[in-house]
Amino acid sequence: MKCYMHNDLDVIVQCHGCGKGLCKECADRFEAILCEQCLLSNNVSAKSSAKKSLIIAGVLFILGFNFGLSSSFMAAVIWGYILAGVPLGWKAVNKITPNFILILPIMGWVIFFVYKFVVSAAIGIFMTPFHIKRMINEIKISKTTNEQVAAGKM
Numbered sequence: 001m002k003c004y005m006h007n008d009l010d011v012i013v014q015c016h017g018c019g020k021g022l023c024k025e026c027a028d029r030f031e032a033i034l035c036e037q038c039l040l041s042n043n044v045s046a047k048s049s050a051k052k053s054l055i056i057a058g059v060l061f062i063l064g065f066n067f068g069l070s071s072s073f074m075a076a077v078i079w080g081y082i083l084a085g086v087p088l089g090w091k092a093v094n095k096i097t098p099n100f101i102l103i104l105p106i107m108g109w110v111i112f113f114v115y116k117f118v119v120s121a122a123i124g125i126f127m128t129p130f131h132i133k134r135m136i137n138e139i140k141i142s143k144t145t146n147e148q149v150a151a152g153k154m
């Protein structure tokens, strides 16, 4: 079998995205074993999910900010920050929570929900700075790779 790009070179590995045959040269082009199209489409989805999570954090920050503003500016910033981190913490909690809530009575659900919200907020406080940095990085990386691929430099 010959490479999808170079019909004189033998395939050494298959693209992890679509299974197309890649020669050594193509396989070495990117860090992940992907053909150009798969890399680009991976970038698009990584970038859009990074953007989405930044937007959600931003909206929650504004909500928390407005909520806290009735007491003081400082409280507004803190509330904004705490709320912005809740989705992150929520996801982390989901990973470690078993599905036992399904058998709880309604009151149990409410208590569990409040409890989960508080734990999520607490975890989010620590995760937010790293997460935002990572999301921005991801957007940057996908931008540079796209440019490099377009310029044929990689």
Ligand SMILES: [Zn+2]
Binding pocket: 015, 016, 017, 018, 019, 020, 034, 035, 036, 037, 038, 039
């Ligand atoms: Zn592919």
Ligand SMILES: [Zn+2]
Binding pocket: 003, 004, 005, 006, 009, 022, 023, 024, 025, 026, 027
């Ligand atoms: Zn090739």
